[in-house]
Amino acid sequence: MKWYLAKLIFRIICGEGNHTPQFDEQLRLLYAENEIHAFQKARILGDAEEDSFLNNDQKPVHWKFVDVTELYVLNELIDGAELYSRINEEEDGDAYMKIIKKRANYLHETCLQNTFEMIKTT
DSSP states (O other): OEEEEEEEEEEEEETTSOSSOEEEEEEEEEEESSHHHHHHHHHHHHHHTOEEEEOTTSOEEEEEEEEEEEEEEESSOOTTOOOOOOOOOOSOHHHHHHHHHHHHHHHHHHHHHHHHHHHHHO
């Protein structure tokens, strides 16, 4: 048995779908006997996680599983190993940097808050 990293793609359709196409790329960790077993598990997982619900405007939202687009064997789990990399091209580099810094600061504050809450309860 080995660990695999699979990329699952979902299409998000709001209302009648008259909007800019949206896709959610998810990286999933799978434990499987071999590559084909990992691929099959990823597809089963994607199919099982399709969803439909009403948004705040009471319009239907559908998450449709598209397929598995990438699969990597993780020969060993190493602290700090790169699992995924994606290069983005952004129209406004400064705005992108501000968003990244804002997200990082929020994550840092949340981690600190969770740590303090854990300490208080012990």
